[in-house]
Amino acid sequence: MNSIPPTPFWGRLLLWVLPKEKSSGLLVEELNLEYAVKRDQQGLTQASQWYRRQTVKIILHSFRDWLAGDRWGRGIGPAKGQRLANLARDIRMAGRSIRKSPAHSIAVIATLGIAIGANTAVFNAVNALFLRPLPYPAPEELVMVNRFSPGTGNGDVSNLSLLDFVDLSARSESFAQWGAYRTSRETHLTSRGAEEVQGAEMTSGAWQALGVTPMLGTLPDEVEGATGTGHAVVLSHSFWTREFGADSSVLGSVVDFQDRSLMVSGVMPENFYFPTPEPEFWAPISGSYLENRSAWFLETVGRLAAGVTIEAAEVELDRIVAALDVETGQDTEDSELIVRSRLDAYVGESSTLLGLLAGAVGFVLAIACANIANLSITKSSSRMREFALRKALGAGYGRLFSQALVESLVLATLGGALALGIGYGITEILVSTGLSDLPRREEITMDWRVVLFTVGLTVFSGIAFGLVPAMRNARAPSADYLRESSGTGSNKDRMKLLNGLAALQVVLAIVLTSAAGLLLNSFLRLASVEPGFVAENTLTMRMRVEGDSYREPEQIDQFHTAMYERLKAVPGIVHAAFTNVVPQGPNSLSATYYDLALGLTQEYSADLEVVDGEYFTALGIRVQTGRQFDETDLPDDPMKVLVSQTLADRHWGRGNAIGQTLSIDSELRLENNLTVIGVVNDVKKSNLEYDPTGIVYFDRAQFRRRHGFVSGRVGHLVLKVEGDPVALTASVTAALREVAPRIIIADVKTLNERLGLTVAEPRFRAWIVASFSAIALLLSLIGIYGVLNFSVAQRLRELAIRNALGATSNQLLSNVMFRGMAVVGIGIFVGLSIALFGGRALSSVLYGIAPNDPMTLSAVSLAFALAALASCYFPARRAARIDPQAVLRDQ
């Protein structure tokens, strides 16, 4: 491939930081070329390090050249060293001026500290999720391949089967390395008893794609072939420390899992994880998955070959799939393979939330800057004389400008330092409350990127709030100003500017508060959704039994019977049941089904649930018509199902479902003639936001006859109890151990906790945006107050004359109020318009409320207008209480 290689992050940074005459030439291109060669010769890690080192050097050199007044070594610009000397003097003067007005300085530093600190905190999370490299070299190059089938729900994305993967990887030339993996749970047999550990099964290609090396030993050998089947297991650092006491002679030891024993071939370093932080071992993938081409549960990870784009890889895969379809007779026409960046896909779901947060804190910062700009302008009016004098003494525009700007930057720097501390505090709060289920959460710590961001934002804010005042100061009227005792000439301009900035604050505050109002409203609606089951007094837990005593269906049946009997004997347990999918739980099983009356042409999608025991009673799910499963439904009878109301109504109309037949097609293969024996009310299964598509319930004993893998060995127990469910955990565990000594129990939660978790994110969203909008509101109200106060001070003479000419206190009051509220009114109008159109950006996170909900928006405006009235009142009262004689005498 004879193309210039793509620019890595560091190169893009260079392009951005360096002045154009320096970066537009050979520099970045040559660096990229050399990087590409180094990558091939010395590996990714070394090449990336090299690139990073070069970048830092180049930037430092350029900065040094610039400070010395040496423009890229060609001696253009101010005399050498002059720039540095000027800068030092400006900083000293800024320090003096900051000390001279402590109140103003503290106000500015505190406002900036809070506003930048909030941004720092959010960036901290963004950094950990998106920017910090994953513990693999060049993580941005990792890609994953998924099957995309529009209209199947759940993001429409599913995975590959092992057969698919083996065929695809054998024929594809798009990938330099490519491997498959799945996360799994194994029962680890230790001297303490059986324990469940999470791990992953990987092909050797997946290891190659990750490009990592173990701390001890080796990775599974390439000899194991494409599927990677073998007996070598790689341990995580934590597993190795816990189970082997960090013994370095662990290699060759045997790890006993319930179903197989594996030999330790390597130990990964402490910071390594894949694909998520949980897995503690990495085993070869089981060859048994080679049986079923439509068992789509393997995820893949790979790196594209040099010069191959994502699009090209997709085109190639499509071609191979088309050929495979012909050979295997499989029909995958309604789905296609997509190639995505792994980093994007991995953290993509959190991007909405973080985008929202970033927007909110950005608004807060913008308001803060507008506010500080106003403060600075009002303050600098009192320093006009100073600037005019300096100008008269020969200071040029540039010097005056840079001095004023440096003063803002020094203030901003102090604010930025405070922001680092505040940002740290906010991060701690965010992580411990709402961001608790973010991926990579444990990595949210301050690092150099966060500091760099804060520094950058500090400089940016310093310029943002300092630019306009600096320009005004530098333009200070010289001789005219000094001659007059008080400057009134530029008053009008100044008030226009101040009012404009105040209105801008109102606009931003209104937009942010509208968003907060919508999110809050949406959360309240979500929290009051009827889930379709009774969550009170219900304990749920995942259970798993394995081993020779649980191989045959009859053994499982016996176990279940014994389990219910024993559980019923536990004081406090009212109903006990089993299901493969716990409500509000992590996973679900969905399938395509057909209404047999309509034939096999029209497909529908439904969730499948395999239940047992007193499931419907335990959860308070009502049987609307027909009956529940009971002891008359024998395992070998023709299969019977219950369906949810939505599904029943869709096909047969209310009340006509009993006795109808369905056909299910899924990974479980085609199942015909399922007879409906009952209809139950709808249940919000996996979360509260989406309307149920329909659920088909199977009886466990009937189901496992035909489909070995959902056999009742693994699933969730649902226990309806009297009193506090948590208090029963110990006695339930003990009872289950009596029936099955090696039973594994995990994920014990009350159903209310599970419900709480599903609304946790909306609650957090509403809470956090509301907090930031409260800050924004407060800042903007302070801004209005400040501007109006200043304007009253400037207009004292005019107001006094009006008063002397007969204007009453009330007239003066309403005059000032009107001016203040006019600014507020314009701000609200513009803010509302933006909220009306911009609200659409929120629609994906809103539930049950339109993004332009008139009630919310008018409530927000009204509340803001009332608050603004209050903040206008005090300056106005000052105007109303004016003593004309005193004022006119003073002037």
Added chain:
Amino acid sequence: MGKNAGLGEFEQLVLLAILQLKDDANAPSIAQCLEESAQREVSRGALYSALDRLEKKEFLTWAVKATAAGDRGHPKRRFEVTEEGKGVLRNYRAALLELWDGLEEVWVAR
């Protein structure tokens, strides 16, 4: 830029390195050549901005060239000193030699 532009010391070294390397004159090998003769690491920033300047002064040209399979076919930019570049080098050399003339006690090692 172009005519009559001066030549810095480092720029001279770069041009000479290119001439020494002949067909092999790509940026990494120039850097290596300079490092070997100067006994210190050459900053890529300095090197590339020198190359950039020399190109603007029309003392060198370059062409992107596919390379041997050993580098997995990554393209490389091959640099070449123009006639103008050679001319200015010759002038410098002549000037230097003239100035060094008769200073044997300085440049002959003791």
